[in-house]
Every structure is written in structure tokens, then in C-alpha cells.
Amino acid sequence: MVKSMRHMCLNERAVIKAVAANRELGRRIRDMGLVPGTEVLIVGRAPLQDPVALRLKGFTLTLRNSEADHITVEMEG
Amino acid sequence: MSENITVALAGNPNSGKTTMFNAITGAHQRVGNYPGITVERKEGTYKHNGQNVHLIDIPGTYSLTAYSLEEVVAREVLVDEKVDVVVDIIDATALERSLYLAVQFMELGIPLILALNMMDEVKEKGIRINSARLSELLKVPVVETVALKGVGKEDIIREAVEVARRSGREWKPLETSYGPDIDPILTGMTHMIEAAYFMTQQYPARWIALKYLEGDEKIIAAGRQIGSIAPKLEEMAAKVEDICQRNYNSDPEAIIADYRYGFINSVLRQPDVLVMESHQRFDKSDRLDKVLAHKFLGPIIMVAVLYAVFHITFTVGEYPKGWLEAFFGWLGGTFTILLPEGLLQSLIVSGIIGGVGSVLSFVPLIFIMFALVTFMEDLGYMARVAYMMDRVVRLFGLHGASVMPLIISGGLPGGCAVPGVMAARTLKSPKERLATIITAPFQVCGAKIPVFILLVGAFFEQSQAMIMFLITLGAWAATLVVSRILRWTVIKGESTPFIMELPPYRLPTLRGVLIHTWDRAWQYLKKAGTIILAIAILLWAAMTFPQLPASQVEKFEEQTKAVEQEVVAAAVQENLSDEDKAMLLEEKLSEIKAKQGEAALEYSVAGRLGHAIEPVMSLAGFNWQTNIALIGGFAAKEVIVVTLGTAYSLGEVDPEEAGSLTERIAADPHWTLPAVLALIIFVLLYAPCFVTVVAMARESSWNWALFALAFNTGLAFVVAVIIFQVGSRI
Numbered sequence: 001m002v003k004s005m006r007h008m009c010l011n012e013r014a015v016i017k018a019v020a021a022n023r024e025l026g027r028r029i030r031d032m033g034l035v036p037g038t039e040v041l042i043v044g045r046a047p048l049q050d051p052v053a054l055r056l057k058g059f060t061l062t063l064r065n066s067e068a069d070h071i072t073v074e075m076e077g
Numbered sequence: 078m079s080e081n082i083t084v085a086l087a088g089n090p091n092s093g094k095t096t097m098f099n100a101i102t103g104a105h106q107r108v109g110n111y112p113g114i115t116v117e118r119k120e121g122t123y124k125h126n127g128q129n130v131h132l133i134d135i136p137g138t139y140s141l142t143a144y145s146l147e148e149v150v151a152r153e154v155l156v157d158e159k160v161d162v163v164v165d166i167i168d169a170t171a172l173e174r175s176l177y178l179a180v181q182f183m184e185l186g187i188p189l190i191l192a193l194n195m196m197d198e199v200k201e202k203g204i205r206i207n208s209a210r211l212s213e214l215l216k217v218p219v220v221e222t223v224a225l226k227g228v229g230k231e232d233i234i235r236e237a238v239e240v241a242r243r244s245g246r247e248w249k250p251l252e253t254s255y256g257p258d259i260d261p262i263l264t265g266m267t268h269m270i271e272a273a274y275f276m277t278q279q280y281p282a283r284w285i286a287l288k289y290l291e292g293d294e295k296i297i298a299a300g301r302q303i304g305s306i307a308p309k310l311e312e313m314a315a316k317v318e319d320i321c322q323r324n325y326n327s328d329p330e331a332i333i334a335d336y337r338y339g340f341i342n343s344v345l346r347q348p349d350v351l352v353m354e355s356h357q358r359f360d361k362s363d364r365l366d367k368v369l370a371h372k373f374l375g376p377i378i379m380v381a382v383l384y385a386v387f388h389i390t391f392t393v394g395e396y397p398k399g400w401l402e403a404f405f406g407w408l409g410g411t412f413t414i415l416l417p418e419g420l421l422q423s424l425i426v427s428g429i430i431g432g433v434g435s436v437l438s439f440v441p442l443i444f445i446m447f448a449l450v451t452f453m454e455d456l457g458y459m460a461r462v463a464y465m466m467d468r469v470v471r472l473f474g475l476h477g478a479s480v481m482p483l484i485i486s487g488g489l490p491g492g493c494a495v496p497g498v499m500a501a502r503t504l505k506s507p508k509e510r511l512a513t514i515i516t517a518p519f520q521v522c523g524a525k526i527p528v529f530i531l532l533v534g535a536f537f538e539q540s541q542a543m544i545m546f547l548i549t550l551g552a553w554a555a556t557l558v559v560s561r562i563l564r565w566t567v568i569k570g571e572s573t574p575f576i577m578e579l580p581p582y583r584l585p586t587l588r589g590v591l592i593h594t595w596d597r598a599w600q601y602l603k604k605a606g607t608i609i610l611a612i613a614i615l616l617w618a619a620m621t622f623p624q625l626p627a628s629q630v631e632k633f634e635e636q637t638k639a640v641e642q643e644v645v646a647a648a649v650q651e652n653l654s655d656e657d658k659a660m661l662l663e664e665k666l667s668e669i670k671a672k673q674g675e676a677a678l679e680y681s682v683a684g685r686l687g688h689a690i691e692p693v694m695s696l697a698g699f700n701w702q703t704n705i706a707l708i709g710g711f712a713a714k715e716v717i718v719v720t721l722g723t724a725y726s727l728g729e730v731d732p733e734e735a736g737s738l739t740e741r742i743a744a745d746p747h748w749t750l751p752a753v754l755a756l757i758i759f760v761l762l763y764a765p766c767f768v769t770v771v772a773m774a775r776e777s778s779w780n781w782a783l784f785a786l787a788f789n790t791g792l793a794f795v796v797a798v799i800i801f802q803v804g805s806r807i
Contacts, residue, residue: 028574030334031140033174047372048468059171060579062464
């Protein structure tokens with residue numbers, strides 16, 4: 001199943017399918033290792049559900065939902 | 078062998094780069110800023126077998142693009158300062174991501190060493206890294222280190238010296254593939270660049286071509302300056318962009334990044350390079366975050382932690398601050414006795430000692446606050462604060478990391494905007510940081526409190542605590558609303574991407590925290606001190622000159638003589654003891670002295686200014702005494718109380734105990750309720766004290782500091798006028 005990263009639930013695991021952001025945002029996303037093929041796990045959400053914290057490539061990252069909107073993921077299994 | 082070599086320490090933020098820098102250089106380091114910007118620059122030296130190794134700590138970055146200030150600086154240092162070797166400090170627990178920066182150094186071709194840091198954590202996590210094999214595959218020397226314990230620092234230096242010797246300043250760019258759509262054009266562009274010697278003095282040809290394809294603003298702008306083949310290169314880059322959009326619905330930049338990660342993966346997937354012995358090992362940080370970043374517990378703990386930071390800063394800091402103030406008080410007293418009464422005494426005691434004292438008394442606060450903030454930042458907690466608060470403050474155009482500077486500035490009443498503005502350094506987003514710096518002085522700092530207590534005490538005897546609480550809420554409202562407006566107008570633009578690492582919790586070393594803190598305090602003293610002293614003297618002069626004309630002074634002297642005679646006569650008549658006589662004399666004389674003080678102040682430049690602006694300021698209900706006090710408040714807000722005292726001819730008023738002034742003001746029919754409310758709001762919002770202004774200029778630019786000065790005062794005036802005018806009509 002393919003969906004936007006924004007809609008991932010806590011403790012859900014998925015693989016990044018595509019990143020549809022360019023310029024500065026796109027660069028930041030890629031610099032931090034969020035590229036297609038990367039496995040991510042949602043490890044937390046801030047008190048107001050936003051930003052989201054996720055684990056990938058052995059470290060933890062946080063980004064806003066508005067930024068997660070640009071990332072499409074494919075659910076495992 | 079006698080030639081010096083220059084080594085740059087590079088790496089991701091939180092990779093332990095600065096810790097390693099401290100471990101290598103120890104006390105032999107200098108800290109400054111890159112000219113004109115607030116990015117910190119650290120340099121140091123190390124002797125290795127009689128050879129001087131010059132170390133530069135370049136800003137932590139995840140990439141070598143040209144978006145953030147840090148990245149631009151990192152790149153410029155490598156090229157402009159003839160760096161011989163780059164040591165890339167790598168957080169080995171996040172090897173894949175960390176290598177992304179390393180690959181970009183390899184593309185640039187600069188001699189490189191990889192330092193796999195945090196090898197102790199790697200082992201703890203059950204990860205095995207074969208560094209010899211990694212070195213072989215990447216064709217780059219690799220050393221294993223634990224920066225916190227200083228492990229591997231000699232290896233780094235030894236390798237650096239060796240690599241510098243072997244490479245002889247020759248750069249060998251990595252030539253990896255970026256796929257069939259990019260490779261041919263990249264090669265074509267590279268040949269063109271080589272043939273035209275286009276910027277090849279500074280950068281390798283293939284790298285320049287790559288930057289054109291990536292749309293790197295800095296390189297493209299530099300190319301346009303030169304002209305030559307620049308338009309042709311841009312045209313070719315545009316063509317590749319078209320192809321990529323058509324074929325993959327993506328831009329070349331993204332494809333290049335994908336291939337970089339692909340290259341990294343092709344290395345890490347080789348047998349034996351990287352082995353995860355267990356996938357789900359116990360992770361301390363994740364456990365801690367279950368509590369510290371928990372939906373409900375997280376914010377509660379955060380408030381407690383922030384309160385503790387605040388409390389420690391201002392209660393512990395109060396002691397050394399008190400000692401310094403006492404010392405300067407004593408020094409002032411000594412000079413008052415030593416020097417004959419007159420201008421020189423006044424200049425030295427009120428102008429210089431008072432001015433220097435005001436600068437130095439902030440140092441303990443800055444020191445303690447920075448020690449705590451550095452500790453929390455290095456610990457990894459600040460990132461969690463930003464994470465939890467971001468959603469709320471984002472509504473106002475700020476960033477999660479704006480919260481801490483605002484609280485230090487007085488978000489909890491009694492803070493201080495000077496360390497607050499300086500704490501905004503932890504904010505990496507330029508627009509959000511500027512908005513934070515400009516609005517932080519609205520908070521209720523410790524110096525505004527005596528002013529509010531005076532005014533609240535005079536008019537709201539019943540509900541003092543309530544009013545103080547409302548003032549604090551008002552300060553927050555002002556900060557948030559104004560920053561929202563600023564971010565819609567003068568600092569408008571999309572918010573900087575928030576994406577940031579939540580680094581694992583790591584206990585920082587005391588040494589690292591102290592070095593960092595000391596640097597800050599010293600910079601504040603050195604740079605700000607001189608300007609602040611000059612302004613202190615200027616303010617002193619404005620409140621002293623011109624002096625009362627001789628005829629007026631004579632009048633006061635005559636009065637003094639008359640009083641003396643009067644007292645002598647009264648003493649004889651009423652048969653007073655010597656003690657009573659002295660007391661009576663003292664009382665009468667201080668009355669005259671206070672009157673003379675009021676007259677002198679009124680006659681001075683500041684006094685005239687107070688009168689001159691009365692027609693305007695009376696719109697907000699302020700009389701000339703208030704105007705002078707507000708001018709004096711630019712030196713420090715508590716000076717408002719002192720100056721009001723002089724202007725109301727009460728002589729010296731202790732701002733902490735201004736009871737008599739409270740009565741005096743309460744009795745003055747001029748002070749109606751709307752006028753007092755207008756003054757409270759005005760004091761809350763108007764120009765930050767000049768120490769803050771200097772700090773703002775250091776953290777942004779003089780233009781923005783002066784903007785804040787004018788804007789905040791203008792805003793304060795408008796709001797005060799509205800309150801007074803509307804209030805007076807109800």
C-alpha cells in the first residue's frame with residue numbers, strides 16, 4: 001500500500017517510494033538520508049501530532065507534517 | 078618536514094567533531110566569528126614530531142551544497158585557506174548517512190581521512206565495522222576514534238601528516254557514475270570547463286560541472302561573474318533538467334543524490350564491511366524519549382527543566398552578580414572620596430565605573446546560562462524542546478528552538494534579554510532566528526520588574542500579583558504577535574525546513590562545556606564591552622551637560638547657607654543636642670540637593686529632550702519627568718526608577734525600595750489610570766537597553782539592531798497612545 005508519510009501511524013514501518021520536493025526542502029530531505037529505498041519507522045509524534053519523529057539508517061530524525069507530505073512511502077507486508 | 082600543514086575538521090552536527098577538536102588542541106585554540114556572520118570559527122595548533130599542525134574546526138554540516146551559511150563557509154574554508162587535509166569525523170552509529178558528506182569531499186577531491194567516531198557506542202549496539210576494508214573500498218585512510226575519551230587523536234594527526242606529505246596538495250576527485258542521463262553531459266561539460274580554464278584555479282573541473290547540474294547558486298553566480306562559457310554551461314544544465322523531468326519526473330539534483338547513496342550502499346553492502354549482529358538492541362535514547370518526549374509527560378518535564386535552568390541562572394548568578402555590583406559600588410564610593418567633587422568625579426564614578434559595572438554584572442548570568450544551554454544542547458535535550466514546541470510557535474512564524482531564548486529573555490519574569498539574544502545562536506534557521514532576536518526584548522526582564530513594581534504598587538495595591546501576571550502574559554502576546562507580523566512583512570518568506578536530527582542523548586564532558594562557555598563570555602566582554610562603555614559615557618554626558626548656569630548654582634548655594642544659619646539659630650533657640658542638630662541640617666540640605674539635582678537634570682540635554690518631546694509624548698500621557706526617565710531607561714531599565722526619583726526631586730532612590738517614590742507618584746494628579754497603563758505598556762515594549770542592542774547587533778547586524786530599536790519604540794508609542802487616548806475617554 002502506498003501513502004503519504006504524514007498518514008503513517010506510530011510504530012509503523014515503511015519504505016520510501018518517492019520524494020517530491022525540490023530546491024532547499026528537497027536538498028534537506030535528501031541530505032538527511034530520506035531517499036527512495038530507505039526504511040523508516042515512526043517512533044513518536046510531538047504533543048500536537050506534529051512534528052513526527054522517525055528512525056532510519058540507525059538514527060532518529062524529526063520533520064514537520066507539511067514536510068512529510070512530500071514523501072510517499074510503501075507499507076511493508 | 079618543517080612546513081606547517083593545515084588540517085580541517087569536518088563532519089555532521091552531533092558527530093563529536095568539536096569534542097575531538099578540543100581533545101586535540103586542548104587549550105591551544107582561538108575562537109572567533111567568520112567576518113560579518115555569526116558562524117563560529119575555531120582554530121588551534123598541535124605539535125607532531127616538531128611539525129606544527131594547524132587545525133580549523135569547520136562548521137558542522139550534512140552536505141556541501143550552498144543553502145545554509147554553514148555549508149557555504151565550510152566550502153570556502155577548504156578552498157580559500159589552502160587546507161591540506163580534511164578529517165571527516167563520522168558518527169559511526171549512523172555510518173550510511175554520515176558518508177554522504179564524505180562522498181562530497183571525495184567529489185571535491187581534497188585529501189581526506191575518515192575518523193569513525195563513537196566506536197564504543199558502535200560496539201555496544203552490536204554493530205561491527207571493518208574499517209580496514211572500508212578504507213580499501215573508499216581508497217581513503219580510516220581511523221577509529223572515541224572523541225569523548227580522546228581515543229584515536231594521535232592516529233588522526235599521524236595520518237593527516239602522512240596524507241599531506243603523500244598528496245603534495247594534489248586533489249584527486251572521485252569519478253563515480255550518476256547514471257546514463259547525467260554521465261555523458263557531465264563528461265562533456267567537464268571537458269569544456271577544462272578547455273576554458275573556467276574557475277579551475279579553485280575547483281576541479283568535474284566538480285564545477287556537477288554543481289552546475291545540481292543548480293548550485295553560489296557556483297552559478299560566480300560563473301556569471303566570469304562570463305566565458307557560463308551561459309553555455311547553464312544551457313546544458315537546463316537541458317539535463319528537462320530530460321530528468323520528462324523521464325523520471327525528478328530533477329538532476331535528486332538523481333545525483335540517489336547515486337551518491339547508491340555508491341555508499343554499494344560499498345557498505347560488500348561482505349564483511351558492516352555487520353549488524355543484532356537488530357533490536359536495547360537503545361537508551363529511545364527509552365528516554367518514551368518519557369522525555371512523551372505526549373503529556375514531555376511538556377510537563379520540559380516546563381520543569383526550563384524553569385530549573387532559569388532558576389539556576391538567576392539565583393546562582395545573583396551571587397556573583399551581587400559581588401560584582403558590590404565591588405563596583407565600593408569602587409565608586411572610593412573614587413567619590415578620592416576625587417574632589419566635580420565633573421571628573423562624576424565622569425569616573427557615574428559614567429565609567431557605572432558603565433563598566435553594568436557590562437560586567439551581566440557576565441556571571443551569561444556564563445551560567447551558556448553553561449546550562451550548552452550542556453542541554455550537547456546532551457541532545459534542546460532538539461527535543463524544539464521538537465515538542467515547534468507546532469505551537471510555528472503559528473507565529475517562529476521555530477521550536479525559539480522557545481529557549483524567549484524564556485531566558487524573561488518569558489519567566491526576571492530573565493535578561495542579553496543572554497536570551499545570545500542563546501538564539503542555537504537556532505539554525507535565519508528568518509526564525511531574526512524574529513526571535515527582535516521580539517525577545519519584549520519579555521519581562523529583571524530590570525523592568527522594579528519599574529513595574531513601582532507603578533503597580535502605586536496604583537493597584539490590591540491586586541499586585543495579578544497585574545504582574547497579566548504583564549507577563551502581555552509580554553508573551555507581544556512577542557508572538559509581533560513576530561507573526563514581522564514574518565508576514567519585513568522577514569517574510571517560507572519557513573526554513575524543520576528537518577533535524579534528534580541526536581542520541583550523550584553526556585557532554587565538563588571540559589567541553591566550560592571551553593564553549595568561556596569563549597562566549599570572553600567574546601561578550603571583548604567586543605561588546607568597548608561599545609557599551611562608549612554609550613554609557615554618552616548617556617552620562619547627556620544627563621550632565623550643559624550644567625546649571627552659575628547664577629542658578631549660586632541660588633542653591635545661598636539657600637544652603639540660609640539653611641545652615643537657620644539650623645544654627647534653631648539649635649540655639651530650642652536647645653538641640655549636637656546630634657539632633659546634625660540630623661536636622663542633613664535633612665534640610667538633602668532637600669536642597671535633591672531640588673538642585675532636579676534642576677540640573679532638567680537643564681541637561683536629556684532634560685531638554687524630555688521637554689522637547691513632551692508635546693508628542695503627552696499623547697500617551699507622559700510628562701517631561703517620565704520622558705527623561707525613559708531616555709535614561711535606555712541605559713538599563715531599572716534606571717527609569719532612579720531617574721524618576723531625581724526628576725521628582727527625591728534625590729537618590731534605591732530601585733529596590735522605592736516606597737517614597739511610589740507615594741509621590743500615587744499622589745501626583747497627573748498619573749491617571751490610563752496614563753499608568755500606557756506607561757507600563759510603553760516600558761514593556763520600547764527600545765531594548767543598549768547592552769541588548771549591542772548583543773542584537775553582534776548576533777544579527779547593526780541594521781537589524783537599529784531596526785529593532787526604532788520599531789520597538791514606535792510600536793510601544795502607538796500602543797501607549799491608543800491605551801491612553803481610549804482609556805481617557807471611557
